[in-house]
Structure formats: structure tokens, C-alpha cells
Amino acid sequence: MEQSLKEHIQQVHEGSIDLKEFSAEVLEKSRELQKKFNAFITLSGSLEFSNKGNLAGVPIAVKDNLCTKGIRTTAGSKILEGYVPPFDASAVASSKIVGAGILGKTAMDEFGFGTFSTNCAYGVPKNPFDPSRSCGGSSGGSACAVAAADFPIASIAESTGGSITCPAAFTGTVGITPTYGLVSRWGLIDYANSLDKIGPITKTVYDAALILSVISGQDPKDATSLAVPKQDYTQYVNKDCKGMRIGIPKEYFSQKVDARIKQQVNNAIDKLSEEGIEFSEISLPLTELAIPTYYIISMSEASTNLAKFSGLRYGLQENFVSETSVQEYFTKIRTDGFGEEAKRRIILGTFMRMAGYRDKYYLKALKIRRKIIDEFKGAFKEYDALIAPSMPILPPKFEEIEKLEPAQVYEMDVLTVAPNLAGMPTISVPHGTASDLPVGVQLIGDHLQEPKLIKLASLLEAKK
Amino acid sequence: MLFLEKNKIFAYLKIDMAIEFDESTLDHVSKLARLSLNEFEKKQFVDQLKDVLSIFSRIDKEDTEKVLPAFHPIDQEGAPREDRAEKWQWDPLESSKLNEGKYIKSPKIV
Numbered sequence: 001m002e003q004s005l006k007e008h009i010q011q012v013h014e015g016s017i018d019l020k021e022f023s024a025e026v027l028e029k030s031r032e033l034q035k036k037f038n039a040f041i042t043l044s045g046s047l048e049f050s051n052k053g054n055l056a057g058v059p060i061a062v063k064d065n066l067c068t069k070g071i072r073t074t075a076g077s078k079i080l081e082g083y084v085p086p087f088d089a090s091a092v093a094s095s096k097i098v099g100a101g102i103l104g105k106t107a108m109d110e111f112g113f114g115t116f117s118t119n120c121a122y123g124v125p126k127n128p129f130d131p132s133r134s135c136g137g138s139s140g141g142s143a144c145a146v147a148a149a150d151f152p153i154a155s156i157a158e159s160t161g162g163s164i165t166c167p168a169a170f171t172g173t174v175g176i177t178p179t180y181g182l183v184s185r186w187g188l189i190d191y192a193n194s195l196d197k198i199g200p201i202t203k204t205v206y207d208a209a210l211i212l213s214v215i216s217g218q219d220p221k222d223a224t225s226l227a228v229p230k231q232d233y234t235q236y237v238n239k240d241c242k243g244m245r246i247g248i249p250k251e252y253f254s255q256k257v258d259a260r261i262k263q264q265v266n267n268a269i270d271k272l273s274e275e276g277i278e279f280s281e282i283s284l285p286l287t288e289l290a291i292p293t294y295y296i297i298s299m300s301e302a303s304t305n306l307a308k309f310s311g312l313r314y315g316l317q318e319n320f321v322s323e324t325s326v327q328e329y330f331t332k333i334r335t336d337g338f339g340e341e342a343k344r345r346i347i348l349g350t351f352m353r354m355a356g357y358r359d360k361y362y363l364k365a366l367k368i369r370r371k372i373i374d375e376f377k378g379a380f381k382e383y384d385a386l387i388a389p390s391m392p393i394l395p396p397k398f399e400e401i402e403k404l405e406p407a408q409v410y411e412m413d414v415l416t417v418a419p420n421l422a423g424m425p426t427i428s429v430p431h432g433t434a435s436d437l438p439v440g441v442q443l444i445g446d447h448l449q450e451p452k453l454i455k456l457a458s459l460l461e462a463k464k
Numbered sequence: 465m466l467f468l469e470k471n472k473i474f475a476y477l478k479i480d481m482a483i484e485f486d487e488s489t490l491d492h493v494s495k496l497a498r499l500s501l502n503e504f505e506k507k508q509f510v511d512q513l514k515d516v517l518s519i520f521s522r523i524d525k526e527d528t529e530k531v532l533p534a535f536h537p538i539d540q541e542g543a544p545r546e547d548r549a550e551k552w553q554w555d556p557l558e559s560s561k562l563n564e565g566k567y568i569k570s571p572k573i574v
Contacts, residue, residue: 087554180537224536226538289526291519313556317561320571326571331499331500335499343505343509344516346499347497361520367528367532370531370532373534406516
């Protein structure tokens with residue numbers, strides 16, 4: 001039953017697939033996969049498609065921080081236990097209008113706070129390559145569902161600092177983190193408003209381009225969505241790349257990166273060179289400041305965003321007696337409802353925005369962000385794209401993750417945070433394995449250069 | 465004699481200072497954030513957050529004189545909607561178990 005979305009949709013349009021039978025088969029298989037890998041927080045009881053539209057008959061697994069009308073949405077947190085949104089996020093609505101069905105809501109680190117999806121209040125997704133290992137995060141469940149399924153499937157995921165690239169790399173799937181603002185954030189439960197980007201995780205580059213075509217476009221409900229015309233990104237798949245120039249940022253190939261991963265990325269470079277693509281080394285010295293810059297900005301924004309979760313309007317709520325003060329009630333709900341990492345980030349974000357610290361941390365980080373953006377812009381005057389490993393490590397075992405201190409976990413994002421800070425699009429493509437585990441190669445582009453990335457990624461996919 | 469803890473003095477005076485993050489700072493920030501930590505969590509968090517803040521301090525040495533802060537990654541005009549009242553398509557209070565008609569019942573504020 002494993003086939004590309006293109007063939008599947010064609011068959012649905014032709015009427016050669018009985019959607020009711022397909023739906024029953026997908027749900028049955030998903031229930032079995034759920035027992036093995038725990039990709040979902042909520043698996044749909046029914047799956048409804050249309051036989052018309054660009055995503056006719058396509059099951060979509062949606063990361064659980066995107067609102068889905070009538071389907072529980074928790075953002076991986078106990079504080080949103082039982083929350084059922086009365087509306088669809090724009091990206092979800094766009095998909096349903098063109099025939100997709102919502103298969104379920106996928107497991108994730110609480111509010112996106114994590115790199116391994118181990119901070120999920122509803123169970124941790126396991127890597128289909130090796131269930132003792134992480135799927136990555138925070139969109140771990142999305143990547144898990146796509147990697148594990150032997151039926152046509154796609155996922156709508158989300159990235160703030162690398163939460164699409166990381167799980168795509170760890171599970172051998174394709175992930176596109178689009179230009180900031182290309183996809184509407186309406187209906188996304190915010191982590192950090194200036195950093196959040198919704199994007200696809202899929203089995204192939206074509207599938208990712210197809211989903212991106214559907215979910216992108218200006219949305220009047222999101223004032224930060226870009227005023228760019230919608231386009232069909234699938235037209236860039238398998239297009240000629242001869243003469244394109246790709247930079248190799250040396251900071252992304254440091255000693256922090258596993259040698260086996262670097263070997264696979266170098267192999268990818270060799271294969272693309274054979275196709276007439278030119279490579280040269282480049283330096284991006286501000287890369288070393290990307291981790292602190294990202295975490296300062298994201299935690300500051302997150303601590304503000306999470307102030308809305310206080311037990312009044314949605315999610316975890318409790319009865320209270322008349323003597324209970326607002327302070328006591330809010331504190332109890334938030335203490336009970338947030339996990340450890342969420343509390344850490346809220347405290348840090350609140351601290352860094354306080355008088356006396358705001359200039360030192362928050363405003364300073366915003367200025368460095370400007371410099372990082374300018375550094376990328378300078379690179380893209382010379383190059384069509386940059387190439388790098390997606391992650392510095394192979395998917396780790398859960399017992400290894402438990403031993404990590406928070407500061408060590410944050411350092412794992414070293415290869416993804418800079419392009420995410422700058423709002424640059426990236427695509428992660430699986431390329432080879434190391435010790436039987438998937439390796440991801442990422443291509444980074446300038447704002448709105450998804451077409452170039454899709455061209456290059458589809459070529460790399462063809463050469464693997 | 466009026467006594468204020470050192471970090472609160474600096475907060476009032478808005479003086480940039482070296483990182484000092486201790487249990488009293490944690491208590492103060494937790495209260496602002498409406499979070500309550502037990503004794504074990506406090507000890508753990510103080511150590512962890514000090515480590516994290518030492519990483520964050522790497523940004524101190526970077527010259528950002530005359531650099532404008534980037535509140536967004538892409539400078540854009542934005543896409544404001546027309547200023548036109550529209551009826552909500554759903555009840556904004558329906559997700560609350562504490563709603564009573566058009567109101568949400570709240571714990572006492574004063």
C-alpha cells in the first residue's frame with residue numbers, strides 16, 4: 001500500500017480507490033502502529049475525505065499544537081487536557097478544503113519545548129528505526145507517524161528552532177521549514193511568535209512540496225503572513241540544477257558533529273557535484289551565538305504567551321472556594337499543569353524580560369539576531385543555498401537523553417537555530433545511514449527561495 | 465534600617481549586573497510567573513538555570529553598537545484586516561467550565 005501521494009491522489013480522482021475501505025484500512029493500521037510507536041496523542045475515530053481536490057483522500061497527521069475543530073488539542077501539555085477547539089487552524093482548514101482527512105494529533109514536546117519529544121505529557125513517540133531511540137522533537141510524533149506508516153500519509157508540523165528538521169533527520173523523512181510568514185499561524189498554539197513556522201513532514205520531497213503548496217499563502221487572520229502569491233511548489237521537483245552554487249558553512253562541520261554524519265553529508269556533496277553544482281566553503285562566524293540568541297528570544301516570547309494558561313478560559317480548570325485568590329488559583333493550575341521544562345523556560349523568559357536584565361539579554365539578543373540575518377543575507381548574495389548536516393548527532397537512546405542536563409539539550413540545536421532565527425527556509429532530506437540509523441542533510445535558502453531548495457532536494461533524493 | 469535583597473535593589477535601579485541567580489531570585493521570578501516550586505525543584509532549578517544563563521552570557525562580547533533589534537526575522541508592512549466588526553463564529557467562552565452565561569466566574573481579585 002506504500003505509494004507516493006501523487007499516485008494515490010490520481011487514483012482517488014479516477015475513482016479506483018474506495019475511500020471508505022481505504023479509511024477503515026488506514027485507521028486499523030494506525031491503531032496497530034500506535035501501540036508500537038505512540039505517534040499520536042489523539043487518533044481519530046473516523047477519517048473523512050473528499051474525492052476532489054489537490055489532497056483528495058490524503059490522511060494528514062497534525063501536530064497537536066495546531067487547533068482542529070472538534071478534535072482534542074493539547075500542545076502536549078496537561079494544562080490543555082480536554083481542550084477541544086471550536087475552530088480549525090488555517091493550515092488545517094486549507095488541507096481539509098482540498099480533500100484531506102485528519103488522521104489524528106501527534107505527540108510533541110509540551111508547547112514545542114524540547115528536542116527529543118520526551119517532554120510530552122501524553123507519552124513519548126518511539127523511533128520506527130529503533131524504538132529505544134528518540135524520534136527527535138518537538139514534532140516527534142509527526143515524523144514518527146510518517147516514517148512508520150506503510151500507507152500514503154503526510155504531516156503538518158511546526159518549527160520554532162528546528163522542530164521540523166530534527167525529527168525529519170532522526171526518522172529518515174523529509175521536512176520543510178518554510179520562510180517565516182509563508183504559512184499562516186492562525187490557530188497555532190504559540191511558542192514564540194517571531195519564530196514559529198508551520199511546515200510539512202512527508203515521505204518524499206514531492207509530497208512536502210505538495211503540502212506546502214496547499215497550506216501556504218497570505219491569510220487575513222494572521223497579520224504576520226507574507227503578502228506573496230500562492231504557488232505550486234511541485235513544479236520545482238526534478239528541475240535542472242546545473243550551475244547552482246551551494247555554500248558549505250564550516251561552522252556546521254565542527255567537532256561537535258558526529259563524524260559519521262559529516263561523512264554522509266560529504267557524500268551528498270560529491271553526488272550533487274557530479275550534477276554540475278558548484279560548492280565552496282564559507283564561514284558564518286555568528287553561528288556560535290545562535291544558541292543563546294535563539295533561546296533568549298524564544299523563552300522571552302514563550303513566557304509571555306504562556307501567561308494565558310491560567311485555568312479560566314480553557315484547559316485545566318478546578319473548582320475553587322470563595323476564599324481562593326486569583327494568585328492562589330492561577331499558581332495552583334499552572335504548577336499542576338505545566339511540565340518541568342515548561343516551568344524552566346517560563347522562569348528564564350520572565351527573568352530575562354525583567355527590569356535590569358531586559359537590555360542585557362532580550363534586547364541584546366534581538367540585535368544579534370539582526371546581525372545573524374545580515375550574515376545569511378551576505379552569504380545568499382554568493383550562493384543559491386547552503387548545505388549542512390541537519391543534526392549533530394544520530395537519534396539518541398532514551399536512557400542517554402535522561403542523563404542530559406538542560407544546557408546540554410539546548411546545545412543539540414546548534415545546526416538548526418540560526419536559520420530558524422533568521423526566518424530562512426530549510427529542507428531536511430534523508431541521505432544514507434550511519435550504524436543503521438538515518439542521517440539528514442539540510443539545505444538552507446534565502447527568504448522565499450523554497451523553489452531552489454525543492455529543486456536541489458529532489459535531485460539529492462534521486463541520487464541517494 | 466530599610467533592607468532590600470541585592471538583586472531587588474539592582475532591579476529597581478536598572479543597573480546591568482553580572483549574573484546573580486540564586487534562590488531568592490528564583491522565588492521572586494516564580495511568583496511573577498505564578499509558579500510554585502518545592503524545595504527539591506528550587507535547588508535543582510537554581511543550579512540548572514545558572515548553567516543556562518552562563519551560556520546565554522556568551523552574547524555579552526558581541527559588538528551591537530548601532531545595531532537595530534530584529535523583533536521579526538523579516539521586515540514587512542504586515543497584513544492588517546479592514547476595521548470591520550464581525551460576528552464570532554463560535555462562543556469564546558464555550559471552552560470554559562467556569563462560564564455562567566456571558567461571564568466567567570473568577571477567584572477573588574480584591
